[in-house]
Each structure stands twice: as structure tokens, then as C-alpha cells.
Amino acid sequence: MRLYNYFRSSASFRVRIALALKGLDYEYASVHLLKGGGEQFAAEFTAMNPAALVPVLDDDGVLLTQSLAIIEYLDETRPQPPLLPNDAAGRARTRAIALAIACEIHPLNNLRVLGYLSKTLSVSEEQRNAWYRHWVETGLTTVEGMLVGNDRTGACCHGDTPTLADICLVPQIFNAQRFNARLDHVPTVMRIHQHCLTLPAFAKSVPALQPDAE
Secondary structure (H helix, E strand, O other), rough: EEEEEEEOOOOHHHHHHHHHHHHOOEEEEEEEOOOHHOOOHHHHHOOOOOOOOOOOOEEEEEEOOOHHHHHHHHHHHEEEEEEEEOOHHHHHHHHHHHHHHHHHHHHHHHHHHHHHHHOOOOHHHHHHHHHHHHHHHHHHHHHHHHHHHOOEEEEOOOOOOOHHHHHHHHHHHHHHHOOOOOOOHHHHHHHHHHHOOOHHHHOOOOOOOOOOOO
């Protein structure tokens, strides 16, 4: 098993956490998103993923893209420990939290969008960072509302064991902290984030500990 990823990519971070939770060993293949104009645009990589995005998981010749699809594939092919609850309502809630992050927050603030703002629209660094913080802070307010006061929220987003929702939440907080986004308005989110980082699978997957960390 080989994971093509980049240490700072939050989508890659998600898959690293999932692999660690499953106890799966893999070869770490770095795809640097900035060097040489971006290694993700090399023909060898776009042959695997025409979108030129990380991560890509090669599971014995089965090439998989899109972090949430990869994680659900891992959950279906290596079902223990499960990353989704057993009940349909629990799975729907977990996916809703995960998608609120992966589809509502992250796409507005990934490297492609920030690069377009700076290079094509000539937005200043200050304006670009304000854009980033606005959407992260607004999106996390929504996530906080999904968690706070809900009796299904436990030490983690859904109960006391990590699920797909936590796998998405922790990388988003790392990115928010990099851009100095305000986080004091989401205490439940931050409590869960801090708890997850006490778990080995999350702690070993953080960007600073990856082979290509700068």
C-alpha cells in the first residue's frame, strides 16, 4: 500500500489518520505541492489522478482518489475498527459533520483557491488571509452548532471513539491555526480536537511528523 500525499494537505492528513486508526502500514510517497511549480502536475501523477490533487492511495494496484472515498473504501475493506457508527442515523450524522468540513469549509480555502486569489485576481496577502479566516470561522461555527448540546456528542464528534467526522475535524483545525483563524468561539470543536490529539493515530499523523515536513 502506497499513499501519495503532502504533509500539509488536510485531505492527505485525513487519510493518514484513517490508515493509522486501522493499523495499516503504507509507503509514504511525497508529492510536493509547491516545488517546481507543483509535483502534482507531473505527467506521472496526473496519470493516476487527472485532477492533480493529493491524496492518491495505491492499494495493490487499485488507485483511489478523494480522501472521503478512500476512507470509506478502507472502512469497507478493513472494517475493524469501524470509522462509522453501526446505526443509519449515526452514520448520517457523522457524514454530515464530515461533509460540513470537507465540502463547505475546505474547498474554499485549499491551495488552488488561495493561489487563484493571489495570482489571477491579484488579491493582497492580507485580503487572501481574511478570505481564509472568514470561511473557516463561519464554517466552524456551523460545526459547533452541530455538536454542542447534542447528546450523541461525546469525547469525539459522535460518541467516545473516533469516526469519519473527527478525521475531518482535526486537519481543518491545524489549517485554521496556521492562518491564525479565531477559534475561541467553537469550544466544543476545540475540546474534541484536543482530545483526538491525545490518541496515537492522530498524534502520529500530524504534519510536523511526516517525512516531507519542512
